[in-house]
Amino acid sequence: MKTDRTEPGPDAYLSADHAGFRKHVRDLLHGVVSPHADEWESAHRIARDGWLALGESGLLSLEHDGADFLRSAIFLEELGRLGYGGIRASVAVHAYMAVSYLHLFGTQEQQERYLPAARQGQLIAALALTEDTAGSDLRRLSTRATPVDGGGYRLTGEKLYVANGSQADFLITLATTRETQDNGGLAGASLLAVDVNASGVSSTPEPMLGWHSADICRVRFTDVAVPADRLVGRRDKALxxxxxxxxxxxxxxxxxxxxxxxxxxxxxxxxxxxxxxxxxxxxxxxxxxxxxxxxxxxxxxxxxxxxxxxxxxxxxxxxxxxxxxxxxxxxxxxxxxxxxxxxxxxxxxxxxxxxxxxxxxxxxxxxxxxxxxxxxxxxxxxxx
Ligand SMILES: Cc1cc2nc3c(=O)[nH]c(=O)nc-3n(C[C@H](O)[C@H](O)[C@H](O)COP(=O)(O)OP(=O)(O)OC[C@H]3O[C@@H](n4cnc5c(N)ncnc54)[C@H](O)[C@@H]3O)c2cc1C
Incomplete structure (x- = not known):
């Protein structure tokens, strides 16, 4: 017997409701993304209107955990099925990879500051971990967030290959916070939420072979003042x-x-x-x-x-x-x-x-x- 495997139906993990949800997601993506995909590829970024339309559709607000994560899995699979690696990377970095740090480890105040607007596509998120000498081995990071008297940090360093790099409103980044000269690798590192309109944050496009719509950039932090309440999770415990x-x-x-x-x-x-x-x-x-x-x-x-x-x-x-x-x-x-x-x-x-x-x-x-x-x-x- 031949089944239509291009329309995956219920199986061990998915119910009939999930099949209806899949159709809903597919229709939304075909309405909101497909007509603009080539234009976004040429522009090397998703248009701001596109982010807002994605937010309005509800596709940026799916659950990160619990039983409803299966809806996210369907969304991610369908996003992949559009056939544009850059678009899917850009959306997933924003809606899942970057904001997951706030979901998992953010304070209530941080979650209230960033998450509702991110879900609406009004604020765009990026994740800036990689450096020239710290990719697979993040222990070699050299970006430093030096604690300052009275609270907060001065952040200096350079991050590479940051998706959504030129249009992000905030970045989740990784920096050494240990006060000794030896940076201590990840044992002395922390995660920070950085607003890109802070003085000293700049980005330069880093065109790649593919993923054209992902807006990949090099991001520099030059003596950026980061308030104490932007520390995400525990200080020195990024690992x-x-x-x-x-x-x-x-x-x-x-x-x-x-x-x-x-x-x-x-x-x-x-x-x-x-x-x-x-x-x-x-x-x-x-x-x-x-x-x-x-x-x-x-x-x-x-x-x-x-x-x-x-x-x-x-x-x-x-x-x-x-x-x-x-x-x-x-x-x-x-x-x-x-x-x-x-x-x-x-x-x-x-x-x-x-x-x-x-x-x-x-x-x-x-x-x-x-x-x-x-x-x-x-x-x-x-x-x-
Ligand atoms: C299109 C694209 C988008 C990206 N977006 C982001 C982003 O949004 N934010 C961000 O922070 N980073 C991003 N990155 C960076 C990405 O996470 C790193 O490229 C990745 O972690 C690998 O680090 P690296 O490129 O420095 O390679 P390196 O760590 O220098 O490794 C070079 C190569 O060595 C090999 N290698 C690595 N480890 C081993 C090992 N243990 N044994 C044998 N061989 C090994 C692998 O083939 C690897 O490709 C992006 C990268 C790409 C290509």
Whole structure:
């Protein structure tokens, strides 16, 4: 019996209500994002109106935990299925990865200051952790937030590859707060919420191979005055917070990639059904069919694992192993799928403005951003 797997229905983790919710999300995304996606790619950012429309649609207000997180999982998968890596990264960094630090560790005052406006798309969030010498190994960070007499910090340093970097209204960042000269790695680091209109914050676009709409920037902090009440979580204890938040980030990145694979396979299958080689559609050749069958098989496995991971998170039981396996497998599958999609499109897929070329460029960022595959393999090995 053939089932329509492009319209995933209820399964072990999803109810019939979730199917209705999926349709609702898909309709909203097709109304609010799809008509503008190419324009945002060219502009290298989501338009401010787009953020407001996303906020108004309710798509930036979905739950981060509990049973309703499965709705977020559906949203993230559907966002991935739009086929624009930059848009999905930008939205997910804003609505999940950056604000998760406030959800998890923020004070009530911080949550009231930032979250309602972020959910409405009125304030845009970014997450600024990475530095030139501190990517996979955040212990080597050199951004410093020096405590000042009377409370607060003076923040100085430079962060790289910050999505939403030029249009963010606030950033969650990581800096050394330990007062000794030796920065002590993450043992002496803290998380801070920084308003970008503070004097001394500046950003410069850092154009990337793909993820064009993600507004990737270099962000500089030059002697920025950060009030004491912008410390997020416990001072000098960022490591404790990062362990939890980074697992959530990997879950989100994995679910986005699952959706991205589905989009890519859809494009590929439509093409091989139509495109003729040697007087027959490309998809009639066994070499092509078997390659796609392998990708479809891997997609099924990863998608199910993704929902298992989402369900574990909804139960408060997401672990580093599960989050790492999902992010590793989903983003690497997205690369293989995108490479195959481009290959079977031939030269027309390699044209700079081809959808297949965009999917390939975008997919290549997946195994680097939010934790390089090699780091995740280390974590999987250590936790297996
Ligand atoms: C498109 C994009 C968007 C991003 N957005 C953000 C953002 O919004 N905010 C933010 O803070 N950061 C962001 N990043 C940065 C991202 O988190 C880092 O790129 C990532 O953590 C890896 O760090 P790195 O690039 O410095 O690589 P490095 O840590 O220097 O590693 C280089 C390479 O070495 C290999 N490697 C790493 N660890 C190991 C290991 N243990 N064993 C063997 N090989 C290893 C990997 O192949 C890795 O790619 C973004 C990156 C990209 C590409």
């Amino acid at each position: 404790l917070h990062l362990v939890r938040a980074l697992d959530f980030e990997r879950l989100v990145a994995g679910l986005l990639a699952v959706g991205g694979v589905r989009h890519c396979l859809g494009l590929l299958k439509d093409f091989v059904r139509e495109h003729q080689v040697k007087g027959a559609p490309l998809g009639t050749h066994q070499a092509v069919r078997h390659r796609i069958a392998d990708l479809e098989s891997s997609y099924d496995l990863v998608r199910h694992y993704g929902y298992r991971a989402a369900w574990l998170h909804s139960q408060g039981r997401l672990d580093t192993h599960t989050a790492s396996v999902l992010k590793l497998q989903a983003t690497e599958l997205a690369v293989t799928a995108a490479q195959t999609c481009l290959q079977f499109h031939g030269a027309r897929g390699y044209a700079a403005d081809a959808a297949a070329a965009r999917l390939y460029r975008d997919a290549m960022a997946g195994p680097i951003a939010a934790g390089a595959s090699e780091l995740l393999r280390d974590l999987v090995y250590e936790t297996a």
